Amino acid sequence: MAAFLTFGLHLPTMAEVWNGGSPPPEYLADPAVFWLVKLMDLGIVVPAILAIGVGLLRRSDWAETAGYAAIGWMALLGSSVAGMAMVMQLRGDPAASLLNTIAFGSFAVLLLIATWLVYSPLFQRDDIRHIPPRVNDLELSQ
Secondary structure (H helix, E strand, O other): OHHHHHHHHHHHHHHHOOOOOOOOOHHOHHHHHHHHHHHHHHHHHHHHHHHHHHHHHHHOOHHHHHHHHHHHHHHHHHHHHHHHHHHHHHHOOOOHHHHHHHHHHHHHHHHHHHHHHHHHHHOOOOOOOOOOOOOOHHHOOO
C-alpha cells in the first residue's frame, strides 16, 4: 500500500508539476487540495503503514492492534476512492481515467478480501472455532 501510494499515485503527478510539464486536472482544479492530499498521504499515511508493517514483521504487540485498524481503514479508503473514480468516469470528468478506475477498483476488492480474512476469525463463536484446552482445564476434567 505504501509503495502504491508513493510510486504509483503521488510521485508521478508531483514530478509532472515540478518539471513544468502539463499539470494534471486535479492540480488545475485546486492546487491547495492537490498538495494537501500529497502531504497527508506521504507525510502521515505512508509512514504509519510502514511503521505498522515493520512492527508486524517484528511481531510487536502494538502492531497487531494497529494492523487491525490499518487494514480496516485501508479497505474503507480504497473503496471510497474506487467509488469516486467510478463516478468520475461515468460523469465524464476530465480528471477521470479508465486505468485508474480499474486499478482502484481492483485494489479496493483486494483490500476488502484481506480485511475479511483478517477480521473473520474475530467473529466466530467460541463453540464453533477450535480453542485448545488449557492444562488446568484438562486436570479438572479428569
